[in-house]
Amino acid sequence: MKIKPNLNNSSLTRKIFGFDESLKKKKIDVIEERPVTLFLNDQEIVTMMTINDYPEYLALGYLLNQNMIGTRTKVESVEYHPDLSTIVVRTNKITDYEEKLKKKTITSGCAQGTVYGNLMENFKKLRFKNNGKIKKSWIYDLSKKINLTPSLYLKAGAIHGCVLCQRNNPIVYMEDVGRHNAIDKIAGYMKANKISSSNKIFYTTGRLTSEMVVKSVQMRIPIVISRSGFTAWGVELARKANLTLIGRAKGKKFFVLSGEKRVE
């Protein structure tokens, strides 16, 4: 694995005193969660809650997955300022997104609505070809390897994991308080390290909602596996994009609701 949960990073969890069911005093490990405010050039974008292990990847991946910067946008710098809890992504020129946003916010004030509209417009243009495949044995291998990897989840709970995989091998295993952050950090890692996506598989501990489907399609990863369940709109979008959606993957069980042709 290129990146795995970093249990040696003591800033990601905290020991906190509390009381168990006998009201006996006891210490437990609890996940950290911090606000970080993201800027694109001089434009404030959003305040994210994160464990903050990879703020640079998170910032990049967020902008990519929200379609605020394109895969071809030249990023000049990503500056993290821990003292200000701020991260600034600078591009070589003002992005489309900033122009759209400025126009829109004057009339409606709604950055999030604008982003959502643009995202869905872009989504409609993306459809996977029939590339990519997954063997049943890979599904079992991946689940097993990922579940047995020491993680913040096993240490402290209350955290989601997303894993970038190739064949039956987990490559990048990210965790965060929100699964959207974990997936965004992987997107940022992929852009920063120029990783190709079409031969990859995504494993997530979270549910296969429309948000996860849109992000996977945005990242051009054709296969997604989850130990958790589906939402109907997630399935609908996955079918439109010809994305393979494998849910409820536990032990020897799983269920495919889209793109079953890739399963061998």
Add this chain to the structure above:
Amino acid sequence: MKIKPNLNNSSLTRKIFGFDESLKKKKIDVIEERPVTLFLNDQEIVTMMTINDYPEYLALGYLLNQNMIGTRTKVESVEYHPDLSTIVVRTNKITDYEEKLKKKTITSGCAQGTVYGNLMENFKKLRFKNNGKIKKSWIYDLSKKINLTPSLYLKAGAIHGCVLCQRNNPIVYMEDVGRHNAIDKIAGYMKANKISSSNKIFYTTGRLTSEMVVKSVQMRIPIVISRSGFTAWGVELARKANLTLIGRAKGKKFFVLSGEKRVE
């Protein structure tokens, strides 16, 4: 229970054909998830993903919990337009929030950041007195009653639940694709039906993150129980507000990380 999961509402789930691990064709129940765009007067606020069982409560509760309207704001009407997937909340006069937002968006374009800032400013002013109590037996009763209630979660998975309780009785049991929606729907229900909050208890299937703590404090409910875990910032905020935080409540086990004085 005044409101419980409505398993007879066939618009909340959908039967979808897929393939199990033997690649045998099979139908399963999947949760619906729909986008609804919220307006406050003529101001577009956000597009929410929801199962859409109580759009009016969701809209009201969202605005309350984001501190965009106050508990004393007079709401003239809440209009849901199914054909446009739009919900409009009208107040008798322009709210503070809209003024703040207009000023801010022109300089930064960031509605979400503004809201977050206002929310945290307001949070600092709120601190529970030592009112409210909870018996150990209530924790066990509530967990048991809630887990045994037929729910969309048991039917289709991939959904979160939040339950408003009094003593050892669940009163309002809401489910939604995001736990923030489920809690917002309860807030909307409480405002619409003028339910008092200080003698209530909140049960959630989701994690005790900062977001959940801020919402509970905003709603003036002094005790929160979850079967899931904590985040450190959630605990910190709960301690500042003197909120009782009971997590990892499963079987006869639980763990208290804040406001243990209310546990008897």
